[in-house]
Amino acid sequence: MKxxxxxxxxxxxxxxxxxxxTAPMGLLTPDLMRVRMLLSPVNASDLIPVTxxxxxxxxxxxxxxxxxxxxxxxxxxSWSHLVGKRVLPLCGQGTWQSFVDCPSEFAIPVPDWIxxxxxxxxxxxxxxxxxxxxxxxxxxKHVLLTAAGSDCGLLLGQWxxxxxxxxxxxxxxxxxxxxxxxxxxxxxxxxxDVVAIxxxxxxxxxxxxxxxxxxxxxxxxxxxxxxxxxxxxxxSGNPFKQQHPRxxxxxxxxxxxxxxxxxxxxxxxxxxxxSLLNTSMYSDSVRYPLYSWKEAICFYRESGRTGKPLLxxx
Ligand SMILES: NC(=O)c1ccc[n+]([C@@H]2O[C@H](COP(=O)([O-])OP(=O)(O)OC[C@H]3O[C@@H](n4cnc5c(N)ncnc54)[C@H](OP(=O)(O)O)[C@@H]3O)[C@@H](O)[C@H]2O)c1
Numbered sequence: 001m002k003x004x005x006x007x008x009x010x011x012x013x014x015x016x017x018x019x020x021x022t023a024p025m026g027l028l029t030p031d032l033m034r035v036r037m038l039l040s041p042v043n044a045s046d047l048i049p050v051t052x053x054x055x056x057x058x059x060x061x062x063x064x065x066x067x068x069x070x071x072x073x074x075x076x077x078s079w080s081h082l083v084g085k086r087v088l089p090l091c092g093q094g095t096w097q098s099f100v101d102c103p104s105e106f107a108i109p110v111p112d113w114i115x116x117x118x119x120x121x122x123x124x125x126x127x128x129x130x131x132x133x134x135x136x137x138x139x140x141k142h143v144l145l146t147a148a149g150s151d152c153g154l155l156l157g158q159w160x161x162x163x164x165x166x167x168x169x170x171x172x173x174x175x176x177x178x179x180x181x182x183x184x185x186x187x188x189x190x191x192x193d194v195v196a197i198x199x200x201x202x203x204x205x206x207x208x209x210x211x212x213x214x215x216x217x218x219x220x221x222x223x224x225x226x227x228x229x230x231x232x233x234x235x236s237g238n239p240f241k242q243q244h245p246r247x248x249x250x251x252x253x254x255x256x257x258x259x260x261x262x263x264x265x266x267x268x269x270x271x272x273x274x275s276l277l278n279t280s281m282y283s284d285s286v287r288y289p290l291y292s293w294k295e296a297i298c299f300y301r302e303s304g305r306t307g308k309p310l311l312x313x314x
Contacts, residue, residue: 001025005097006293009061011052015297018050018064020290025099032101033075035087037313039120039287040068040095042300043151044235063094067123069116070100070313072107079104086110088123090266091258096293098313105263108270117285118277120310121151126273128232128254129155132208135252136230139164141205146215147235148186149177151283151308156208157186158280169200171215174304184281191215198222208232209240216240223247283308 004022011017028034046065049058070089072082087109089095092102110119129152138160145153148170157168161184169187172178181188189196197215201207201222209216210233217240220229225246232252242249261269286307288296296309 001099003097003099004290005063005094006065006290007061007063008050011050011055011060014047014050014064015294018293020293028074028101030076031103032092033079033082033087033089033104033107034073035070035089035092035100035102035107036073037068037070037089037095037098037100038086039116039285039310039312040065041121041285042293042296042309042311043067043124044233045124046096047297047300063097065094065096065311067120068095068100068311068313069110069119069122073099076104079107082107082109086116086119088119088270090123096290096311098290103263106266108266111274114274114278117287117310118282121282121285121308122270122273122277124254125150125152126155126277127269128152128252129159130269130273130276131254131257132156132230132232132252133159133163136206136208136228136250137163138168138206140166142166142203143168144200144204144207144219145170145186146208146219147210147233148172148181148188149174149306150210150235152210152232153208154180154184154282155277155280157181158184159276160206161185165206169204171197176304176306180281180306194218206230211235212240213238214240220244220247220249285310287312 003025006018008017087107089100089102091106092100143160143165147153149172170181171189173191178188201219205227207229209231212234213236227247229249284307287310299309
C-alpha cells in the first residue's frame, strides 16, 4: 500500500517548500488505528509552522496539516467497532496525507448527522474558540473581535453571544464579511474605520485578537484598564506594542492544552462541539484535489473569501 503526503523537509515559504511525495506505507503499530483521510482544510495553523515561525519546537521533516476527517480502515481488536466509521484522528501525524496512524483512544467518532466538510474543520478553530471562551467568560461583557470574518472569529462571536455577552463587535478587513457577521448578530466594523474602532474599543471588556500589529496596538491604547486582551494569532505578521501594564494581556495557544488533556476530556469536549457547530454559521467549503494543493493555498490567501479550502485526499 502506498501513501501520498505533503511534506516539508526544511523551513520556507509554503508554496515553495511543500512537496507531494508518494512512498510505501510502513507497518501499523499494534496500539494505533489506521485512518484513510477524506478531507483536510488549509488553515493559518497549517502554513505558519512551515515558515519556521515555531522552529523551537517544530522540526522538519514533517507532513503538513493539523486537522481533517478520515475513515478507519484498521484498528486494534478493542476498537474494531470503529472500522468503516468516520473519525477525527487527533494526536496522530500530519493530516495532509492519504493515511494517518493515530492512537485509538484519540480517534473522535463523527456523528452521522455531521457532514464530512464540516467534520474536517471541527478541531482547530472550534476547540480554540471554545477553550478561549471557557478561560475568559463573555457573560455580561462587551466583546471585540479582530479578523472577525475568519472561521475562528465567527465561532468566537456566535458562541460569546450564546454565553451571554452583552454585545459582540467584529472588525473585518474585507467588506465581504459584513453581511455574514450581521446575520450572526455581530456588529461589523471595517478595519479602515478607525473612528468606529476607537469608539468600540473604548467600551470593550474582552478582546480576542488574531491580527497583532498596528490594529492590536491601537486597540490596546483605547481599551479601559479593566478589560482583558487575548492574543491568539498574528495574521498581520507583526507583533503589537503594549505601552501600559493595563489592560491585562493574555496569550492563548491550543498547543498548551494538547498534552495535558486525556482522551475522555477530548471526547467530552467534542460531544458539545458537534451540536454547537451544527447550529452555527461557518464558512463554506471549497474542495481541491490533493495534487492541486498549490491552488488551494493560493485560494486560502485571497482576501474576502468566504470559503475554506479543503484538500480531498483520495
Ligand atoms: N492560538 C490558537 O490556538 C489558534 C487556534 C486556531 C486559530 N488560530 C488563529 O486564528 C486566526 C484565524 O484562523 P482561521 O483558520 O479561522 O482563519 P480563516 O478562516 O482562514 O480566515 C482568515 C481571515 O483572516 C483575515 N486576515 C488575514 N490577514 C489579515 C490581516 N493582516 N488583517 C486583518 N485580517 C486578516 C482574512 O480576512 P479578509 O477576508 O477580510 O482579508 C482571512 O479571511 C489565525 O491567526 C490562526 O492562527 C489560533
